[in-house]
Amino acid sequence: MRVNLIAATSTIALALASAAYAADINQAGAKQVEESLTKLLPKSVAKDGFVTVNPAGTRYEIIYDFVKLLKKVEPGSFAITGLTPWSMFATPLDTGLWSVEGNNSLNVSGNFTAPGQPRTDFTYAIDAFIFSGIFDPAISYLRSGDFSTKAINFSSKSEADEVSASFDGMTYKLTSADGAAAGTTNFATSGSAAGFLEKISSREVPPVEIRADAIDFAAAVNGLPANKVRDIILFAVDHADEKQLAGADSDKLKAMLRDAFPLLTSFNETIDFNNLTVSSAAGNGGAKNVNYDVTLDGPTDATRFGVGLTAQQISFASAIVPAAYSAFVPRELQLQFAIEDMDFTAFGDEFLKVDFTGGASSEESGKKAVERLFKGGELVMDFPKISAVSGVYDAEISGKIRGRVDTSKDYSMDATVLARDLDKTIAAVQELAKTNADLNQVSFGLMMAKGFAKTDPDGRQRWDISVARNGSVTINGQVIKGAD
Template sequence: MRRQILMASAAFSLASASAAFAQAVSPAEADSIQQKLTRYLPQDMIEAGLVTVKAATSFYELRFNPAVLLEKNTSRAVTVEGLKPMTAYLRPMPEGTYRVEASDSFDIKGSVDVAPGKNSFSYIIASMKLDGIYDPDILYFTSADWTAEKIAFTSTSPQESITASFGGMAMRLAAEKKGEGILDISSTGVMKAFAETITGGANGRIDIGADTVDIDVSMDGARNRVVQDLVFFVLDNMHKDRLEAADAARLKDLLRGALPVFDNLTETIKASNVTVGTEQGTFGAESVSYVIDMNGIAHSTRVGFGFGVEKPRPPAGILPAAFAEAVPERATFKAAVANLDLAGAVNYLIDHADFTRSEPLTEEQNKEIGRIILPGGAMTVQFEEVSAVSPIYDVHLAGNMLVYPEQKDRHSAEVTLTMRNFDKTVAYLQKNAATVPQFGQAAFGLLMMKGLARDAGGGAQAWDVKVGEDGKVLINGQPLPFQQ
């Protein structure tokens, strides 16, 4: 997989392949492409042939030779066997794009000899293919399909060993121009027959498996052009201890123009038929999912995150019979940190930083950026969906909480707790109270809560809970009896 990433990165760097000349394959154009690809490489690696481009009849042959990196490494601590050049073919298209094709395999092994002992590793990919359309105007693929078969990885140290494998993997990339310098980018894929084994360490042996792992990533409104300019500006100036005044002004213009970087970012990963084998037995679930989303570098940035599990399966016999029925059929946690003024922090940086100095901001200015990010010193945590559902209970929670990182004892919250199947829950607790005395106490507490509930319709009870900074609690607008 790393080889394919390197291939894609090389194609990504074809910024200088002018669309006006893209249809004509020539040695001169091959030299031009190679010079741009190697622009930021040390001269000795260029001369050793780390990246080369040659013109053929109707395509360019792009070769990346990773053995050069190893030859330039003077340390004897790292040894690698099986490295070979990787090749991609770039075919100019009439519209000024390139069709990028690559087909290869990967089989290397090696070791790293560092304290506290030698670590060995291996990477194997039986076959992998890339076929995509690369647009030099946006420095990205407008479409691309990448597949790989029989992927395996091993890592062994004196402390533990790890083996992992996929039966196969398929990814699709796409980018669509939505405006001048703005892209919508997406990536979807599936990995099949995942298996991983970890042995050694405090946990003994752990076996992790999944039938499939689905990945879906999208970025809407990516400010591609200005971010591209910013990246190249950094690469062009990274060797300098400090910037000249004109370059510092240029950097500020680029930073301001890049906001909000993108409009929305969403990433979802879902693993199906998951198993985790431990010394206590095998845990499982029909599916486990993870999601993260963000609305860009804005004056009110929101960063969401969450996970969910469907039909979890604990090992047989690990739970007492009284608890087995209480295992949820599904559980979800989805929350977000909201109202972050990231754009305000960036604007403050642009307005106050002096990039001609080794330390662009003073200590107090750095602290001010932190204060800007959290308006009023408060972090807003939104509970968007926190739920657990089983045949005997159905619980949902949503609301907001304010916390003050610099004032540990200062916080407040407004949440709504909704319960369905309330009577089933109480009946279950009472039925098992003789076996688990704590269930009797819980049943009594729920019955007390029912007296404070409001009717939420559909047979559900709800509690609107408000916790003030003074610690006082209101439930459905009424104070608790002992706080009156």
């Protein structure tokens, strides 16, 4: 959602760097702005009057007529009503920057039919979308911006499924700073959406309702060569109507991509769901807080991609979980996962061998690029922490798995398992085994594992597990299984 909000204004502002404008606001300047904006559009759209620009006192008014944008869509497969033009204002400042602002709303309904699928009816409404920002022609992007929406509502309904979603409102902020390398920029964003509600129903699945008091989000991208990315986007738009690139254009695109590499030096994003609840006929659950984060960082020849998920104060109530097992439902969960040592330098070198003219070598070059992403075909997966806590257990796992991208059989693993109050866990399983004899095996396995455990200073049981590529297994230095 926040990406859509920023795109609505950054794409508009992008064109303001395409020409120099006099300080006076006049029709000639408006025509220049309009011509620059249409350069960002496919040729089939640019000539239809989708964008118009007019002088408006000390600024320019830019009007987007979405009806004209969609007039060539086949009416038998897509129809929409309620579309009205959106406008924004752009004011040149004495500093060479531009101030941009707008206040629009949306209330549309329609339907579409995908090939082989039943008709889907939809509605989409935004009570108000308000934004203001500062555009810098030197980097061809917004330097800063503040965005907000009032109530947002969406619904989609077909013969088999029905989905609706809404927010009470949303706020979003953009900031930027010069990157460490010349010609690059660091961008950061943050915001919050309040009163999230989603309802899902279908013929196969009972209705589900998802709520969150608030969704907070933040993201940052560092080292973006903004102008070079802009040029690649403009090149793509300029050739959007071509079925395949000519040889000279393919070479030009490769040169642009090579010059822009690496496209960034790091990226991170976090999303927090506050007071998340899920309700359905099968049961109810939720968590006080659910946090998701993703990171991409490190040198281009040793990049790390990581994902994390944390849930706190989890609750769950369902008839499918007998009361005797409720103590085993985790109260806290944490998952950290990463793919390490990816070589994007080698990937980029191989990728640029792709034949962008659509030649037969394109697919093979793309496959080789993926193979070179992992050095020597080696895949390294890191699990810094996987943990779960309930009323009867407290367990944590960390480790690394090394394998190959071309087979699932050739791998090795080093892992550490930690458990607190293992006797309490064993006792809980033994109690359940009184009514479920199959759990006696679980109880026996836990007691055997306890026999291999070491005790850490904090009282937790520890198992250092090593699985070699030859199939041998050791636990805390003891050989459990020999080589295959």
